[in-house]
Amino acid sequence: MKNNLTSSTTSTTAQQALVNKQRMSRTDCFTRLPYEMVEEIAAHLPTSSVLSLRLISPAFTPPFYSQIFWATRFQASRERGFLFKIWQGPRHRDWRALYYLTNSTNLPQSLQNRKRVWDLVEPLGQEISLEWADSSTRLRTEG
Known part of the structure; x- marks a missing residue:
């Protein structure tokens, strides 16, 4: 039963x-x-x-x-954007594992400092857009 x-x-x-x-x-x-x-x-x-x-x-x-999803975490405007040099290395990597290896508790002091500076500067980059001025907008100086 x-x-x-x-x-x-x-x-x-x-x-x-x-x-x-x-x-x-x-x-x-x-x-x-x-x-x-x-x-x-x-x-x-x-x-x-x-x-x-x-x-x-x-x-x-x-x-x-998806490795595509985890790779987006390392783009400049994302959580791991401060690791922008990662894109200069080999293209085939385990992005998910790298994401977990680079969380705040695992970062060495040098990368923690880079992240701190990145977090301060990155919002400014969105506000300031640096563009070359064309010749019509240059200031003319006299004498």
């Missing part, structure tokens, strides 16, 4: 999980998007936001296994 009760409980739990999954797929608009679009959305969000979205929508789980 105990085995029958266990198997019926297991099948009821499995059925409930299937019903919940079907209900979620109807209400979760992200599951209807192509993977490439979900990955693009994830690329423009902070990692912590994508972690939160992953709890809400199963569509945001696959980017965490």
Whole structure:
């Protein structure tokens, strides 16, 4: 009798999980998007936001296994932008592992200082746009 009760409980739990999954797929608009679009959305969000979205929508789980997603974390305007020289090295690397290796607790003092300076200067770069002035805008000096 105990085995029958266990198997019926297991099948009821499995059925409930299937019903919940079907209900979620109807209400979760992200599951209807192509993977490439979900990955693009994830690329423009902070990692912590994508972690939160992953709890809400199963569509945001696959980017965490994508090297493309993790490589975007090292772009200039992202969390690991202070490691811009990383792009000069070999192109084939494990971006996810590198992301975890470069978290605040693992950084040596020199990289912590670079990150601190980067965090101070990077917002200024967005405000100041340096462009060459054309000849019509140059100041004319007399005598």
